[in-house]
Amino acid sequence: MDNIEVIVPKSNDDVEYIERGGNRICIHVQSVEEIEQECEVEMDSNHQKKTQASSTDVDITQAWFTSKDDKESRKGQGQNWKTGQWTKDEVNILKENVEKYCEKNSITDPTRVIFDMQKEERKDFYRQCAKGLERPLFSVYRRLLRMYDKKNHMGKYSKEEVDRLRKLTTKYGKDWSKIGQEMGRSASSVKDKMRLLRESNTGKWMPDEEARLVEAIQELQGQTTGVPAVHGIEWAKVADKVESRSEKQCRTKWLNYLSWKHSGGKEWSRDDDLKLLDILQHLKVDNDNDVNWTAIFQDWPSARSPQWLRAKWWSLKRHVNAYSDMKLPQLIENVKKQLQTRLTNSQSSLGNRLSSENDSDTSQTVSILTLPTLPPLIDNAVLLDQTTSLNQSIILDQSNIVFDQNVIIDDDEEEKEKADCDKEQEKHEEIENEIVVTPSTVQQQQFLIANSALGLLTTSANSLRDHIVVHAVPVSAGNNIPQSLVFANDTVQLAPSVGLPDQEGLSVIDPDFVVGFNSDSI
DNA sequence: GTACTTATGCTGTACTAGAT
DNA sequence: ATCTAGTACAGCATAAGTAC
Numbered sequence: 001m002d003n004i005e006v007i008v009p010k011s012n013d014d015v016e017y018i019e020r021g022g023n024r025i026c027i028h029v030q031s032v033e034e035i036e037q038e039c040e041v042e043m044d045s046n047h048q049k050k051t052q053a054s055s056t057d058v059d060i061t062q063a064w065f066t067s068k069d070d071k072e073s074r075k076g077q078g079q080n081w082k083t084g085q086w087t088k089d090e091v092n093i094l095k096e097n098v099e100k101y102c103e104k105n106s107i108t109d110p111t112r113v114i115f116d117m118q119k120e121e122r123k124d125f126y127r128q129c130a131k132g133l134e135r136p137l138f139s140v141y142r143r144l145l146r147m148y149d150k151k152n153h154m155g156k157y158s159k160e161e162v163d164r165l166r167k168l169t170t171k172y173g174k175d176w177s178k179i180g181q182e183m184g185r186s187a188s189s190v191k192d193k194m195r196l197l198r199e200s201n202t203g204k205w206m207p208d209e210e211a212r213l214v215e216a217i218q219e220l221q222g223q224t225t226g227v228p229a230v231h232g233i234e235w236a237k238v239a240d241k242v243e244s245r246s247e248k249q250c251r252t253k254w255l256n257y258l259s260w261k262h263s264g265g266k267e268w269s270r271d272d273d274l275k276l277l278d279i280l281q282h283l284k285v286d287n288d289n290d291v292n293w294t295a296i297f298q299d300w301p302s303a304r305s306p307q308w309l310r311a312k313w314w315s316l317k318r319h320v321n322a323y324s325d326m327k328l329p330q331l332i333e334n335v336k337k338q339l340q341t342r343l344t345n346s347q348s349s350l351g352n353r354l355s356s357e358n359d360s361d362t363s364q365t366v367s368i369l370t371l372p373t374l375p376p377l378i379d380n381a382v383l384l385d386q387t388t389s390l391n392q393s394i395i396l397d398q399s400n401i402v403f404d405q406n407v408i409i410d411d412d413e414e415e416k417e418k419a420d421c422d423k424e425q426e427k428h429e430e431i432e433n434e435i436v437v438t439p440s441t442v443q444q445q446q447f448l449i450a451n452s453a454l455g456l457l458t459t460s461a462n463s464l465r466d467h468i469v470v471h472a473v474p475v476s477a478g479n480n481i482p483q484s485l486v487f488a489n490d491t492v493q494l495a496p497s498v499g500l501p502d503q504e505g506l507s508v509i510d511p512d513f514v515v516g517f518n519s520d521s522i
Numbered sequence: 523g524t525a526c527t528t529a530t531g532c533t534g535t536a537c538t539a540g541a542t
Numbered sequence: 543a544t545c546t547a548g549t550a551c552a553g554c555a556t557a558a559g560t561a562c
Contacts, residue, residue: 064526064527064528086551086552137527138528139552139553141527141528141529142551142552143551143552145529146550146551152550153549153550155549156539156548156549157548157549174531176530176531177530187530187531188530188531188550188551189549189550191530191531191532192548192549192550192551193548193549195532195533203541203542203545203546204542204545204546205545234533235533235534236532236533246547247533247534248534248546248547248548249546249547251534251535252545252546252547253545253546256544256545256546257545307535307536310536310537311537311538311544314537314538315543315544
């Protein structure tokens, strides 16, 4: 045995480690629980030390590795760890770990441990901090340095600072520590800033600049047409060839516009917004940092790049109040509602009447203000969820048809929904020359018939698409259509009630089943 | 010398504010 | 709404320091 652990209770809270004849003796006083916890930590530490020769056995959170080979071999062993941006939860765990360590060691200022202590003094500090995080120690170490460096996060550089930075760089070269010290900023901050200070144009790109960029990319990628390059481009070299722009500018311009343009990309549409939300919803990830934008980007002609796609998501989610406080699934739902509300408002501004301002979580109301000319085929339909009940009213006057629905998602909300529905009906009954068709009682025969080409809209959580709610009629019903459905001179095709595909995208539509809506017969 | 720890430098990316 | 820019942060490689 290399090390022997001896736990000796003492009358104060001091913690001491003593080396005796190759044995390491830990002396401190703690509760039984704390002692057990400490032993566990030490055992982990010892285990780690013993097994470092065969590093692939080591727990990721206790391994300090940086080399490519080490990572590859660990991946080969099926070990996995988190990469990329740290989540809020991870940062919180890290902070808690630091606080715990400081508390245990009677330290008031964590920066003292990180920046002042000798490594013997802060023994096991990084290992303790890494607990509960699926990150290598190296990653934890770097994160802590940045997090607790008071000279970091100091905001925008003033013009004076930039001038001074330029002078100091001339004086000290790339000694960023020295420059940072004099500037009162962190070394990485001054280094990053200098990198972006290369002389370059700003603002809109000129056609000749764009041409040079395309040429540079094609030259460096060894390609002239086809698939846009996204990865593996050395932007510093590209910038050298473009001459008038920095590497960062080149990268952004290429990834967000030119690569898409040069591969025959299509314009982004509202359908693409909905498709994106649909995809995100089905990914079932808890955090948008975990979204693989590259995978989503594949084979999507309207998407300009993974980065651009991600930016698209950001522009959508920013429309939701307090978006940063929401869990992803909830946020996606809210983005959908926002989008649909924006569409409603947009329709309203075109001169149609907005019949309902109600956009709460519990009452989801649709108003189709003018009955559009329906296309001969409606190619998408969504069967309402079994638990969903639907009330609807159809309001007709001389020129407009207002088609309202209240979809009740949750039984608990039923009373409220009903009240909302009643209120809506009262409101509508005040309007002259309107005919109100009361809710259907045959719920199994209700479908959402969707086709975004209609330009229709609901805020229902049940469909990703613009949709109109109609009564579906069994094919067997033939022409015996309920009179309540006959409300216009348009022709619409309904989904059959039998042989339905299990979910959305109801493509099986009986081509012969066409219902003539005739307002005269109401 | 070797294995491990700590630190630095360069490149690329993420997030988001500001400009258009 | 979209484009551009500013800042922070991560990945990767490797140098320097240290204990054995």
